[in-house]
Each structure stands twice: as C-alpha cells, then as structure tokens.
Amino acid sequence: MPRFMGFVRMEEGIGTPPQSLFDAMDAHIGERAASGVFLDGGGLYGTEDAVNFVVRKGEVSRVDGPYAEAKEVVGGWSILQYDSLEDAVADQQKFAELHAEHWPEVTVISTLRQISNGPDAPGD
Numbered sequence: 001m002p003r004f005m006g007f008v009r010m011e012e013g014i015g016t017p018p019q020s021l022f023d024a025m026d027a028h029i030g031e032r033a034a035s036g037v038f039l040d041g042g043g044l045y046g047t048e049d050a051v052n053f054v055v056r057k058g059e060v061s062r063v064d065g066p067y068a069e070a071k072e073v074v075g076g077w078s079i080l081q082y083d084s085l086e087d088a089v090a091d092q093q094k095f096a097e098l099h100a101e102h103w104p105e106v107t108v109i110s111t112l113r114q115i116s117n118g119p120d121a122p123g124d
Helices: 019-035 085-102
Strands: 003-011 038-043 051-056 059-064 072-081 108-114
Touching: 003 085, 019 038, 019 085, 085 108
Parallel strands: none
Antiparallel strands: 003 072, 003 108, 038 072, 051 059
C-alpha cells in the first residue's frame, strides 16, 4: 500500500489558526486515523529554534534560525497510507479545502509526496 507525506506550508508569523480549523482538522484526522490512513503527523514550531546543516562544496556549516529570507515555512506534516495515488490526491484536496473554509484569509500550500521504498519510480 503506497505511503505519502503531506506538508502544509504557510507564511511564518501570520497568527494562530481559528479554533474552527483546529476542530475540523481534529475530526478529519481522527476519521483517517481510525481507518488506518493517517499513520503519524503533527504541527511544527516556528523557525526561531530551527537548525540547518548546509553541505556546500564538501563542507558542512550550521545555520541557526530564525531565517529572515524564508517566505514560507512547513507548519505541519503527516505520514499517510492509501490504496492508490488517486485516493491520496482526493483526500489531500479535502484537507486543503478545510483550510480554505476555516481560514480563507491566509495562503496555505498543501503538498502531497509519495514516499519512496527504493530506487524505483512512484507506482513501481
């Protein structure tokens, strides 16, 4: 059964989402957890405590947050499992629609990526 990683990206420092979005997401995620679709996930703190290790030309350097150049940050993540890519895409759209309905004043990018099980292409 294919597994996927979902990301939610948004502008940092835009405030707290409305309670109605938290409530809708709790119901949405609860249903998917009960059915075995939602395997794990959670929200992320801001970049003020983030640490990046940058590899450039064979050298490793550490860069601590916050990152002034960051326009969008990953605010949440999930590991999901679906019977098909089509099911995953349809459900990710429902997840994005929760944000459109409950927090329409912000721009949110909801990304879905299939998790690789090896060197083969997705779906192989």
